[in-house]
Amino acid sequence: MHEYSIAIRLIDAVEAELDARDLDGPVCRVEVLVGELSGVVPEALALAFEAAKADTRLATAALDLTVEPLVLWCIDCRREWHAQEPFLLCDECGGLHVEIRSGQGLSVTGVDVED
Amino acid sequence: MRIDLSRAVLADNDALADATRQALTVAGVLCVGLLSSPGAGKTTLLEATADAWDDPSRLAVIVGDVATEADADRLRRKGIPSVQINTLHHGATCHLAAEPVAAALATLELGNTDILFVENVGNLVCPVGFRLGEHQRVVLISVAEGADKPTKYPKAVLETDLALITKVDLAPYVDVSYEDLERSVRQVRPQAAMLGLSTRTGEGMDAWLDWLRARRAEVTG
Numbered sequence: 082m083h084e085y086s087i088a089i090r091l092i093d094a095v096e097a098e099l100d101a102r103d104l105d106g107p108v109c110r111v112e113v114l115v116g117e118l119s120g121v122v123p124e125a126l127a128l129a130f131e132a133a134k135a136d137t138r139l140a141t142a143a144l145d146l147t148v149e150p151l152v153l154w155c156i157d158c159r160r161e162w163h164a165q166e167p168f169l170l171c172d173e174c175g176g177l178h179v180e181i182r183s184g185q186g187l188s189v190t191g192v193d194v195e196d
Numbered sequence: 197m198r199i200d201l202s203r204a205v206l207a208d209n210d211a212l213a214d215a216t217r218q219a220l221t222v223a224g225v226l227c228v229g230l231l232s233s234p235g236a237g238k239t240t241l242l243e244a245t246a247d248a249w250d251d252p253s254r255l256a257v258i259v260g261d262v263a264t265e266a267d268a269d270r271l272r273r274k275g276i277p278s279v280q281i282n283t284l285h286h287g288a289t290c291h292l293a294a295e296p297v298a299a300a301l302a303t304l305e306l307g308n309t310d311i312l313f314v315e316n317v318g319n320l321v322c323p324v325g326f327r328l329g330e331h332q333r334v335v336l337i338s339v340a341e342g343a344d345k346p347t348k349y350p351k352a353v354l355e356t357d358l359a360l361i362t363k364v365d366l367a368p369y370v371d372v373s374y375e376d377l378e379r380s381v382r383q384v385r386p387q388a389a390m391l392g393l394s395t396r397t398g399e400g401m402d403a404w405l406d407w408l409r410a411r412r413a414e415v416t417g
Contacts, residue, residue, distance in 0.1 A: 083322035086288030091205045098201055113205070120325045120351050167350045169385050177386040181354070187205045187325070194197050 087121055087187070088129035092137050094189055099138060106138035110145055110193040117151040118167050119187040142192075151184030209326060212294035216301065216329025225256075226311045226412040229330035231352060233345070234318030236336040237362040237395065239267045241404075242313055244395035246274035248405055253277065254308055258300045259315040260292040267315065279303055283317055291323035292316050298329070310412060320349040324356075332411050338363040343376035350384045358389045358407065365394035 091113065099106055115123050123146045130144045153164045155171040156178035169179040204210065220227045230238045239259070246252035252275035259267045260281045268280035279300040283289045286296045297314060306312065314330060316323040335356040337345050340363055346353050353359060359381045367373045374392040381388050391407060393400025 083288055083290050083325075086291075086293070087205060089287065090209065094203050094205055094207060095201075097208070098199070098203060102199070104199075118351060118354075120321060166347075167354060168347075168383055169354075169387075170383070189201045189203045189205060191198060191200050194199060196197050 084121055084125040085129040085133060087126060088133040091126075091130065091189065092133055092139050095192055096138055098189070098192070099194070104194055106194055108139045108142040108192050108194055110143050111139060111189060112145045112147065112191040114147050114149050114186060114188050114190050116149040116184040116186045118181065118184045119149075121187055123148060147190075149184050149186055152182040154180045154182045156180065206325060206327075209294045212298055213327035213329045216294065216298050217331060219301075220306075220312065220329065220331070221415055223306050223309075224416045225306055225309045226332070226408070226415045227328075227330045228311060228313050228408070228411070229328055229333040230313060230315045230336060231320065231323050231333060231356060232316075232318060232336035232338075232362075233320050233341055236318070236338045236341065238315045238318070238336055239270055240395050241336065241360075241362065241393075242271055242276065242315065243274050244401060245313075245405070245408070246271070246276050248401060249310075254310045256304050256306065256309045256312045257315060258292075258297055258304075258312065260296075260317045262289045262317065277304060277309075288322075290317055290319050290321075291326050292328055293326050294328055301329075311408060320345070320352045324351045331415055332357045334358045334360050336360045336362050337377060337381075339367050339372045339374065339377060340370045342370075343372045343380050346377065346380040346384050353381055353384045353388060358391065360404070361390065361392040363394060363396075364392045364399060365397045 134140050150163050154161045157176040158174050255276045257271050257276050257278040265280045268278040271278040281296045314328050333356040335352045361374050361377045364374050391403050
């Protein structure tokens with residue numbers, strides 16, 4: 082259950098972006114992209130965010146989570162697919178030259194700040 | 197007002213980890229992170245590594261646990277300068293992060309150090325996403341845990357540089373062999389680097405020590 086420490090870092094990251102723009106907030110909405118292979122459970126992050134946001138500029142912010150699909154790419158077949166499991170094996174050609182194209186990330190993609 | 201951002205949630209942690217790794221590279225110190233379930237044999241491996249190293253005082257360890265100084269005490273008895281981090285005091289109990297590791301590093305004298313090991317809290321999930329400044333990350337999986345752990349915890353295999361199968365001497369008693377675990381690791385990552393060893397019999401220790409020396413040579417040029 083590392084989502085609480087992730088939530089604190091998420092809030093710190095947004096506040097750093099506000100500081101860089103000389104914005105006081107408050108923030109009413111935060112958009113976060115959660116990769117299926119990020120190691121973070123969206124529901125657990127949402128719960129942790131509610132607990133962690135008190136007394137910050139995000140205290141009244143809603144968390145808008147979008148799941149980024151795990152997409153694998155076979156270099157030999159030149160084919161990408163949405164994988165259920167992160168196993169680096171092509172399910173068509175059986176080849177081993179498989180890369181993760183997306184789904185590992187965990188990032189803040191936008192915020193709405195009250196004017 | 198809408199502001200578009202593209203900021204990794206762990207960007208600050210990653211930046212500090214990068215700075216730590218660069219400082220260690222300049223100092224000629226290889227940093228090896230150890231990840232595993234509790235009880236896979238991380239501390240025992242470091243004790244055996246100390247016994248085999250020319251001078252154990254040229255190794256150093258930063259070790260994380262929720263509580264107690266037990267592991268650092270064990271490693272100091274082997275002559276390895278060691279710093280214990282109790283994660284109970286760092287906001288998240290289930291993993292290390294770059295800040296406490298950087299703070300612990302500042303208390304170590306690294307002038308004559310060959311390798312700094314960072315032994316994480318025993319956990320195959322939470323520590324994986326938190327970079328600490330390692331040049332190499334090793335996941336330890338003991339045969340006693342069962343052959344299915346690599347496929348059940350795939351991120352731990354995908355985001356490490358070496359899968360080290362431990363306690364291979366127990367294979368006949370737990371009905372799980374090195375080969376069973378190799379199949380499971382390769383199901384996740386067919387080209388994963390792997391080694392197997394037993395600190396009790398010494399089997400595989402030479403290959404582990406060779407791997408360490410080769411990785412150190414990459415850092416020191």
